[in-house]
Amino acid sequence: xxxxxxxxxGPGGAGKTTVSRILAEKLGYRYIDTGALYRGIALAVxxxxxxxxxxxxxxxxxxxxxxxxxxxEKGLRLFSGAEDISDRIRTPEITxxxxxxxxxxxxxxxxxxxxxxxxxxxxxxxxGRDMGTVVFPKADVKFFLDASLETRALRRYRELNxxxxxxxxxxxxxxxxxxxxxxxxxxxxxxxxxxxxxxxxSALSIDEVVSVMLSQIENLC
Numbered sequence: 659x660x661x662x663x664x665x666x667x668g669p670g671g672a673g674k675t676t677v678s679r680i681l682a683e684k685l686g687y688r689y690i691d692t693g694a695l696y697r698g699i700a701l702a703v704x705x706x707x708x709x710x711x712x713x714x715x716x717x718x719x720x721x722x723x724x725x726x727x728x729x730x731e732k733g734l735r736l737f738s739g740a741e742d743i744s745d746r747i748r749t750p751e752i753t754x755x756x757x758x759x760x761x762x763x764x765x766x767x768x769x770x771x772x773x774x775x776x777x778x779x780x781x782x783x784x785x786g787r788d789m790g791t792v793v794f795p796k797a798d799v800k801f802f803l804d805a806s807l808e809t810r811a812l813r814r815y816r817e818l819n820x821x822x823x824x825x826x827x828x829x830x831x832x833x834x835x836x837x838x839x840x841x842x843x844x845x846x847x848x849x850x851x852x853x854x855x856x857x858x859x860s861a862l863s864i865d866e867v868v869s870v871m872l873s874q875i876e877n878l879c
Contacts, residue, residue: 661687661780662798664875665789669837669848670753671810672803673859673867678785680868685783685875690727690776692786692793693756694736695769697747698725700756702738710755713764720768750818750832757836760787761843787840790851799875802850803867805860807834 664687666678675691682689702708702723708715724739735744746752759765773793777784784793790800805813811830818824840848850856855874859867 668803671814682783688782788846800854802854
């Protein structure tokens with residue numbers, strides 16, 4: 659069977675990460691979390707105290723970064739140089755900063771070639787926000803996974819460490835803001851590709867979503 663490129667786009671909390679991992683495993687494909695790359699840059703911006711609105715500073719930072727994925731006993735991990743930053747990029751602060759830096763053309767250009775290089779051999783499931791519209795417009799199969807804001811916020815809240823500062827209301831507010839940022843930015847806004855298969859996961863289990871995707875892939879192939 660042809661080694662396909664499959665893209666799964668959608669907003670945060672729709673279930674993209676879990677679904678993408680399981681789908682890739684069932685197909686025997688590689689799973690690529692492209693959102694982690696933007697979070698990796700956001701972490702570097704935060705650590706170096708770079709102005710996220712300054713293209714020159716961002717470009718210089720991107721040139722110095724060495725982001726790569728590696729598999730180990732913990733699964734797919736993102737490294738910056740020799741450091742495993744997979745856990746450090748998952749805080750609410752870095753999540754919001756990733757949304758801001760991903761709107762910068764210099765950052766998107768920096769990661770575009772890296773992402774396309776990862777897909778050259780095919781046999782990969784790419785999870786992100788513009789995989790089917792910008793990075794792989796000719797992908798073999800494109801999905802857009804969505805869910806209601808309330809459902810997505812509750813899922814994300816359950817994933818986070820519960821501290822007094824982390825409330826469902828705060829998570830919902832921040833997710834709504836990120837949705838607006840991602841969908842209204844001038845460069846590569848979050849939206850379904852015209853030929854994407856849209857799936858609403860609000861009332862579906864992970865297994866049900868994966869089953870729908872596998873059926874669609876089988877029908878298309």
